[in-house]
């Protein structure tokens with residue numbers, strides 16, 4: 001119940017995604033929040049206020065002129081709310097919010113809100129990419145609001161594009177993360193590797209492993225939520241790209257090596273969550289290998305990316321994090337990797353605990369000792385890892401952005 005006792009106003013604009021706000025209100029309440037709802041007139045045409053009255057136990061505020069609201073309901077709600085979530089935030093609503101209009105219950109409450117403002121945009125892709133909307137979104141961001149989404153996908157009219165409202169669970173995650181951590185990683189540039197690597201044998205076959213990429217993607221998602229700039233170097237996975245991350249897609253260990261080596265110096269933190277193949281076939285056949293009586297595969301070692309960053313880094317990254325999948329002597333093996341690969345933190349897990357699953361049970365091993373965490377969701381593990389990284393970062397001098405961005409002299 002991470003939102004236990006938190007007071008949240010959900011404000012609905014008039015868009016078809018308003019139906020998802022029902023699930024959002026439920027999700028916030030399921031996580032322990034106390035929720036009040038404010039709707040624009042247009043929103044009431046998409047979802048009935050009675051639905052929210054039933055869910056929250058209080059009639060939503062829809063009209064400042066209603067007799068029941070005689071007084072200052074927008075001021076009261078604005079002061080009451082620790083967070084206000086506008087979902088769906090339509091193009092029109094964002095424009096009115098950015099220009100400080102207060103001509104209905106929702107806008108008036110937004111104007112009085114003292115807590116954090118979240119906007120979950122939902123509109124057609126052309127409306128989202130419209131320069132006016134982009135400028136309004138920027139204005140809201142500059143004033144400290146948090147944008148959640150929009151994401152790419154099927155729009156209401158069946159077209160595919162960026163403008164779809166984030167899923168209720170993702171919006172609730174963003175609210176929860178922000179109320180728990182704020183922007184505590186703002187300004188940190190974090191490079192994360194994730195997923196497996198595929199080592200080709202021939203045009204149709206490869207050697208791979210069962211890594212889903214979920215752990216690395218969860219860290220990327222959480223780091224973004226906490227304000228970091230994120231580069232995600234990803235092997236082949238079936239996961240949506242986290243909104244806001246700079247995603248570099250790679251396939252083999254050597255491609256991942258090249259992508260990381262070209263970028264590590266411009267990052268404060270490098271987290272190697274990928275399950276990199278240690279070996280690759282010594283040759284990639286250009287034609288499909290035919291059946292024969294015997295087939296012997298010759299394998300050669302892949303570069304160790306983590307060890308290479310450890311050996312080559314000077315000032316940046318100031319925190320280098322590796323993962324270790326072990327079947328025995330967890331802590332001792334992890335400590336060996338910490339030293340051998342010159343990392344600052346190793347996230348160690350039993351082979352049986354995390355691979356391909358939603359949860360993970362890890363032990364954090366750094367220069368000061370080892371902390372065994374209980375089994376929890378990968379997203380919760382991600383926050384624990386980021387907490388430890390933030391603590392490590394605070395002990396090291398942060399290099400100015402422009403200085404660290406420059407590559408090595410040629």
Ligand code: CTP
Pocket residue numbers: 253272273274275276277278302303304305306307321322323324325337
């Ligand atoms: N790693 C890497 N490049 C490789 C292999 C691994 O960067 N070619 C990174 C992984 O991303 C992970 C860490 O190294 O962060 C640990 O990987 P692991 O294969 O468990 O470590 P090894 O030192 O290869 O140890 P082992 O002998 O247990 O395989």
